[in-house]
Amino acid sequence: xxxxxxxxxxIVRGALAAGCDFFAGYPITPASGIxxxxxxxxxxxxxxxxxxxxxxxxxxxxxxxxxxGSRAMTATxxxxxxxxxxxxxxxxxxxxxxxIVDVQRLGPATGGATTVSQGDVQFVRWGTAGGxxxxxxxxxxxxxxxxxxxxxxxxxxxxxxxxFLLTDKxxxxxxxxxxxxxxxxxxxxxxxxxxxxLPYEFVPAGDVPALHLIxxxxxxxxxxxxxxxxxxxxxxGPTIEALNRHLAAKVDDHVAEITMMDHIAQAGAATxxxxxxxxxxxxxxxxxxxxxxxxxxxxxxxxxxxxxAIRDALAGIDRVVVPELNLGLYRRxxxxxxxxxxVVGVNRIxxxxxxxxxxxxxxx
Numbered sequence: 001x002x003x004x005x006x007x008x009x010x011i012v013r014g015a016l017a018a019g020c021d022f023f024a025g026y027p028i029t030p031a032s033g034i035x036x037x038x039x040x041x042x043x044x045x046x047x048x049x050x051x052x053x054x055x056x057x058x059x060x061x062x063x064x065x066x067x068x069g070s071r072a073m074t075a076t077x078x079x080x081x082x083x084x085x086x087x088x089x090x091x092x093x094x095x096x097x098x099x100i101v102d103v104q105r106l107g108p109a110t111g112g113a114t115t116v117s118q119g120d121v122q123f124v125r126w127g128t129a130g131g132x133x134x135x136x137x138x139x140x141x142x143x144x145x146x147x148x149x150x151x152x153x154x155x156x157x158x159x160x161x162x163x164f165l166l167t168d169k170x171x172x173x174x175x176x177x178x179x180x181x182x183x184x185x186x187x188x189x190x191x192x193x194x195x196x197x198l199p200y201e202f203v204p205a206g207d208v209p210a211l212h213l214i215x216x217x218x219x220x221x222x223x224x225x226x227x228x229x230x231x232x233x234x235x236x237g238p239t240i241e242a243l244n245r246h247l248a249a250k251v252d253d254h255v256a257e258i259t260m261m262d263h264i265a266q267a268g269a270a271t272x273x274x275x276x277x278x279x280x281x282x283x284x285x286x287x288x289x290x291x292x293x294x295x296x297x298x299x300x301x302x303x304x305x306x307x308x309a310i311r312d313a314l315a316g317i318d319r320v321v322v323p324e325l326n327l328g329l330y331r332r333x334x335x336x337x338x339x340x341x342x343v344v345g346v347n348r349i350x351x352x353x354x355x356x357x358x359x360x361x362x363x364x
Contacts, residue, residue, distance in 0.1 A: 001180040007145040007172035008033035010183070011101060011165065012041060014149025015073050018188045020099070021047035022070035024058040026080065029113040030169040031103040034075040055083035059100070063087060066096050067214045067222060071153060071191075075101035078120050079110065081127060088162055089128040090224045092247060095200065097156040097191075097211065099149070104168040106351060115351040116169045118277055118325040124164045125303050132244075133251040135258055136164040136303040139171060140280035143182035148260075148300065150186045155258060157191050159250055160208050166302060168325070170278050170353065198229040202242035206253035251304055260300035263313050266293035271363045272317040274310075274334055276302055278353065279323045285356035286363070294363060305333050314338060321346060321362045323354045 011034055015023070023038040025031070035051065042049040048065075052058030055076055062072040076084065081102055091098050104120045106112035124136050135155050137148045149165055156163040194210035199220050201209040212220045221231035226243060228234045251258070264287055272295045275283035280298045287294045297313045299306065314320070320338055322331040323346035331345045346362045348354055 002177050003180055004175050004177050005142060006033070006175045007139070007142050007167060008037060010142045010145035010178075011075075011149045011167075011172070012037040013183055014146040015099070015153070016041065016045060017146075017183075017185055018071065018150045018153035020071045020073050020153065021045070022049075022062065022065040022072040023047070023074065024050040024052050024061040024065075024072075025075050026052050026055045026058050028055075028077045028080050030105055030173050031075045031077050031080070031101065033173065034101060034103070038073075038075075055080040056087065059084045059087040062098055063091055063094070063096050066098050067094070067220075069213045069215075071097070071157075073099040073101065073153075075103065077103050077105050078107050078123065081120060081123060085128045088134075089130065091162040092128065092130070092132050092134070093224050094222055095160040095209075095211075095247075096162065097160050098162045099152045099156050099165060100162055101165045101167065103172045104166065106349070112351055114169065116278065116325060116353065117349070117351075118168060118279070119329070120166065121302060121324075121326065121329040124166055132247045133304050134162055134164060135159065135251060135301070136166045137260065138166045138277045138300055138302045140277060140298060140300070141171060142176045142178050144300070145171065146183050147186065150188060151260070154188050157189065158208065159254070160211060161251065164303075166277070168278050199231055200227070200229045200243075202229060202239075202246040205242070205245045205249035208250050255304050255306060256308070258301050258304060259306040259309050261306060261309060262298040262300075263309075264296040264298075266295055269293040269295040270316070270318045271295065271321060272297060272313060272319070273321045273323070273359060273363065274299065274330075275323055276300070276330065279325065282354050282356045282359055283323065286359040289356055290360060290363065302330065307337055310334065310337050314341065317341060319344065319363070321359060323347075323359050323362075325349065325354065
């Protein structure tokens, strides 16, 4: 049995399968389909879906709902992520489990509202103050939209942080024929909560403390300022150091657990193609069409950068090709790891997709 559906529908199904019971968002092309479907479907399962008065209010409501016990998600595009920035920082500091869908469109500013792009790859990582790590998953197709949405909720709960589902206009808005078994239920662990003890714990740095819910028993403090383990604002240097090391280590120490990728290895391949998101289909086609052996790496967990796995894939490789719908935003991460290997970008910013032939020309 097969279905003809788009990525927005798959994302909504994934969110419901993961136990999402709160959604807030503001209409913005190309993410509006997710908002409309959540407002239609979430109340049927007993959840709450709200169209906020703007993007800032929408993510703020999601943070409040998450800290009160809901599994929350919001969806927007690049201009909305700009407005989300301060509250993304609040979610990082407050260690809030939250899923943020970014359906990328061509920028800057209003840009091309109905034009495909992958221009937010660095933006979601560095678009808020402090430079602390986030998690971002990048689906390649409609089936991935379902699977990675469920995984995003799992990771948000596991690491108490915002997790981005970094997709794009074409994947979300273009219907595709998908096998029905792509939407089988996936297990999502129960949330770990506590109602006694301190609401935050910084030692060991890489550990993730249980979530203390606001309104559930004892009073819980919540602040966006530098704080101690009781959430009281502090200027004590060692405490500040412990807090900030913890915010980084709880993600950076678990990269192997977060990593999701497919490695297509071929004997004798001296060229590796690294792709993500909507370009993955062209990458796979290029490997099949090539007259000479090529290797490929499809990265689904773009942040934190899966450095060890990428280095493993680079073994025996002389040349790396990175196709992207931007000016080479993820290529710079590959260049950091590639040593003296040649790294070539295949880049489009005109609203059209990269073809397998364009990739093959770069591998010649």
